[in-house]
Amino acid sequence: MFTKKRLLGGIALAASAAIALTGCSNGSGAPASGEAQEFDPDEKVTLTLAFWGDETRAGFYDEAIAAFNEEYPNITVNASFLDYAGFWEKRQTEAAGGGLPDVMQFDYSYLRQYGENNLLLDLAPYLGEEIATDAIPESAVNIGVVGDKTVGLPTSTNAWALFQNANLADELGVGTFPDGGTYEEYEQWISDATEAGNGEAWGAGEFTGIIQFFELYQRSNGKDLFTDDGQPNFTEEELANFWKLGEDVRGGEGITTPEAMEFDPVGAFASGKLAAEMTWDNFGAGYLAQLPEGYQDLEITAPPVWVEGAKDLYLKPSMLHTISAKTEHPAAAAVLVDFLINSPEVGAIFGTNRGLPVSQTQLDGADLDELSTKVRDYEASIADRLGDAPPVPIKAYGSLEGKFRELGEELGYGTKTPEDAAAEFFTEMEAAL
Structure with a gap:
């Protein structure tokens, strides 16, 4: 069930006071770094999912989770959302206490901070397996690399x-x-x-x-x-x-x-x-x-x-999906991330609410409405002004x-x-x- 708090107006702000993030080791149920946990489609698993946005986006996630459960009835997803500033204030508090959600919608601005503090799971062992990457450009996969770890995958791009x-x-x-x-x-x-x-x-x-x-x-x-x-x-x-x-x-x-x-x-x-x-x-x-x-x-x-x-x-990842380094169910979390990034059904639900889908399979599934078509055409129109991402x-x-x-x-x-x-x-x- 969603915990709802309305989105603040204008351009959402980051939390003004950062809480120091401490490095962490994996929880007792998670495999060691570099090792993949095998996904068991019959195991009953509960995952937490956190994202920022407004009630429109919350409704989209609600639909996406329902579609996910049709394919994976063994995985229960408990989702919550806040406005942007509130989302990061809560994540910083959770990070200090060691209790981040299993799967998180993530902002590029915070990727290095959390990645270098060992708070995010290295997704590399799950790429090409639980998380399909054949429909995602290599340059997009590389966006989520911090140091030598792939700690996030972009859902979409925006400008x-x-x-x-x-x-x-x-x-x-x-x-x-x-x-x-x-x-x-x-x-x-x-x-x-x-x-x-x-x-x-x-x-x-x-x-x-x-x-x-x-x-x-x-x-x-x-x-x-x-x-x-x-x-x-x-x-x-x-x-x-x-x-x-x-x-x-x-x-x-x-x-x-x-x-x-x-x-x-x-x-x-x-x-x-x-x-x-x-x-x-x-x-x-x-x-x-x-x-x-x-x-x-x-x-x-x-x-x-x-x-x-x-x-x-430049084209920026509008947002990414990450997994907590302490999740007890990394393989199931990876399956959820794959669905949220690659599923044509999710593309049809979200359109360009999270940006233009980075996965071709998800983009193919998106029935672009008038606004979504404008976003796609806009990003094509600025090709001559696009430089390398920072x-x-x-x-x-x-x-x-x-x-x-x-x-x-x-x-x-x-x-x-x-x-x-x-x-x-x-x-x-x-x-x-």
Whole structure:
């Protein structure tokens, strides 16, 4: 049975305070590292499954588990979900106490942190056996490698995108923002839409308060945020200069007033009050489930451009599935992971809610609706802007992502200068690293 907590609005945040994760050994029922447990289809097994999302995604998982039980009636799956921040707060507490769920939906941002602390099962012994990999590109399998262990498998890919509410944009008289426009043009478009909204609707959020925007800015200039060995690839001055880019929007031209920001638990864009929002392209299904009637014409276009011709975008695992290193039923857990990643039935259930399916068999099973087709076509359309994915995120990425957003909000309210915010972020980052 699901334990339900509603999804926080806007772009979900990582927990701001990370609890130290301790390494662990396998539980008494798990095989030693590198050894595979043989799957017994007759053994009665109970597994726990944890994921983040909203009630729409919870319904999809409910259907997927029902389909799984038709094929594997011997495996009982107890699932629970939280919003993104709450999910990671609970995982960090469980990790410190040694009680992670058997199978977890996982974020790329935390993969190194949990993998290097021996909290996740090495899936290698189960690949090609309980977990089929013939329909998954090798590059996708390699996404989940930390050190010399395959600790996660991606369910799907997604890319950073600009969602636009075409109904609201037309109502405000600005039309949708053109594909390929610059950030300077985007700021002007935000300003025009906000002015037309007259305190009832706004153009978009101030974009410099989200770490993914800074990542795209860095990649526009040929650099990832962090190096392969986990060191920052930017200076305090560069971060301060980036935050200065949003000063015009924060100065009243965008969604900066308390009234405009108080849309939890749904969020301003999902409430039909923002003409545009940038986030990962798999957020669309959640938006459609929440947008009010008359404001559901979603367009998906590429983000604005900082440097023409830059390879700033990349395909990211929208999420992965991992197994706890302490699970007592690793083979059964691997069978569940295989079903969630490869099953055509799961593809038909989820569509692109978790991103575009990485497994061809699951993609073939997905009856793509209008929105899912838009996501597929969007990812094809940005081929010329796609560069190599950045290194696996550093251990502290999740907490730093939350700190970046916290400082972005303070910048929005005018309680910090870009220079002060950059200094505080560097202090936090140095401590975390």
